[in-house]
Every structure is written in C-alpha cells, then in structure tokens.
Amino acid sequence: MSMAFLVLFSTVSFTVEKHYCGDALIDVSVFSEVEKCASETNDIGLQKITKKPCCKDVVDLIKGQDELQKTSFDDLSLDQQLFLTIYLQSYKNLFEGLPQLVIPHKNYSPPNLVYDIQVLDQVFLI
Secondary structure, three states, X not given: OHHHHHHHHHHOOEEEEEEEEOOEEEEEEOOOOOOOOHHHHHOHHHHHHOOOOOEEEEEEEEOOOOOOOOXXXXXXXXXXXXXXXXXXXXXXXXXXXXXXXXXXXXXXXXXXXXXXXXXXXXOOOO
C-alpha cells in the first residue's frame, strides 16, 4: 500500500502560484487562482497604458516523474520467475485453513450405568 502511494505522489505534478504586491507576499494558491489586489483589479486597464505595475505573479511548477520503468513477468530471468512463482504460491498457502475434522461420536453421550458390572462380577484387569 505504501509503495502505491509513493508511486502516486512521485508522479503527480502541480503548480504553486504566488502573488506579490511590492515585496510583500499577498496570496499563495496551489489548486486555484490567486486573489489579486483590490486596486489591481480596478485599474488593470489604466496600468497597461500609464505606468508599470507594482504587483507581480510568480508561478512555480513542481513537476513529477514522467518516466516509469514498466516490466512484465516475461522480462524476468528464469530464476527470478521461478522464485516469484514459488514465493507467491507459498504465501497463498499460508492463509488456507485446515480441513474440518469430522468426529462421528461428538454428540454421543453414553447411557447411565445402573450397576457396576465389573465390581459385581469381581472381574478386574491387572
């Protein structure tokens, strides 16, 4: 399970957007658009014409791994295939239950003895 999460997180790419007004960091966003300054949204048309804007956006791209090595069972050597097959078979057999033992006289209760026959006949095993 942990190996699957490791592969997932190593292949995910995402961007981090940062909005600066002057030298102050105003907003950071990972999954959505950054919020602009209130003065910047109102005067966006005038800033293009009259002056250089003081606010800037910085976009950092964190790129995940693109190339994964894919191997199939046929790419393994004969010794590796044999080892893997035996290992998986023995691992599967660990979780098999033992067969149920059938005891035919499990619910049989012997009859009550009225007389002790051995004592009455004076027959004892030595």
